Amino acid sequence: MNHLIHQILHDRYKIESLIGRKTGRRTFLATDLETRSLVVIKLLLFGPDFTWDDLKLFEREAQTLQSLDHPAIPQYLDSFEMETELGKGFALVQSYIEARSLREWVQCGCTFGEAELKEIATQLLEVLEYLHTRQPPVIHRDIKPGNVLLRNRSGNSAGQIYLIDFGSVQTAQQGGTITVVGTYGYMPPEQFGGRSLPASDLYSVGATLIYLATGQDPADLPQKDLQIQFESCATLGHPFVHWIQWLTHPDLSKRPASATEALQPLHQGFQERLIYSPAQPFAVGIGDPGSKIQLQKTPEVLKITVPANKFGSGEIDSRKNQHGCLSGLGCSSSVLGLFLGVAYLGWIGFFLWVLGVAIAGSLCSRSSKPYTPSYNLTLQHKGHSITVDVIANQSKEDMKIPQMQLKTIHAGHNDVPKYRLSLNCCSDFFYITGNRAEIQWLCDELNEWTGLEIQYENYTTYAV
Known part of the structure; x- marks a missing residue:
């Protein structure tokens, strides 16, 4: 030519x-x-x-x-x-747009810091917000470093972004096509089957950011269950890493559904992305509206508030058992004291029995202090590990179990119809019991936030 x-x-x-x-x-x-x-x-x-x-x-x-x-x-x-x-x-x-592509910038030896990546991500998502809200929605299907131009880059700004090459574009009205287009490494799994949705473009944005952060094409990086493993090759904060993982989740249902949703953490400075209240987690039909389990989550910290009757651990159960023994001892001693006192000592024995009941009642009131109404279970990213912190809320004093490193998560039947979620740490374990919907919801949230696979007991009959 x-x-x-x-x-x-x-x-x-x-x-x-x-x-x-x-x-x-x-x-x-x-x-x-x-x-x-x-x-x-x-x-x-x-x-x-x-x-x-x-x-x-x-x-x-x-x-x-x-x-x-x-x-x-x-x-x-x-x-x-x-x-x-x-x-x-x-x-x-x-x-014509006079600018170099992101791939050309990287190949010239340029690197991008986290602040610049956030600027680039924001601009790209705003373009997609425009495309995806068209009637019908426009899906690009081939977002990659070579199709994103950047100009006017300076020390104070990442520069101006342009999205080019609409040769793979598709609209919702043309959704029946089975034409597979895109670039390997930047295409989400569903696109290999000819299926493309707005969330498919979001995956490609995340993959493009991975290239800018690591200097490597996502196809050249290791994967685990189709999730791109880029964290060790990039110098990024945990909140931003988790946000990119959210965009590039291989499961379409676990990605943000729209560019608007993906933009919210960027606009809010990665403040709390999801907050569940007692009514909210189950407002979409996930579980029991009467549940008192609450969950708050940011990319750095995940906090679960659990009623005392739904929570336990090796140490907590041991304390409860001790309380129960003292209480039982006091009650049984009072009955035995009445029998022996009346039989052998008459009125003097009865007086001693009353005194014994008073003492036993004092012991029972101390030992059977009402259990804490709730426990706060806090998970936090510490380097490459996750720590678990537990605080029991009481009116006069708090019981605190020090931080431990999370090892594994298990789920399964506890005692039908109850289910149990267990977080196993280096020196203790914590468990939450609830109905199927509650435990399923917590499994989904913990799997997404921790990146750990939920291990199920052999006798369980459900799966996440």
């Missing part, structure tokens, strides 16, 4: 240079002789490797660009058919 250099197409566009090449496609930089401005011309040719899917995607790109008006997206200018030495072709003309 070098023979087209310096040629004039459509009596208007003078080809200056070749700037991109794909199978059956060429992208040129050209001068619009009418406006004297630079433009980009994409050509699709009827060659030996031409497919009708190529034409379908090419026409879709032109139609989509015509309908869009956003400063971070190239403008549609013109389209036409043309004849070349290789046969008939189609041309799409769009505005």
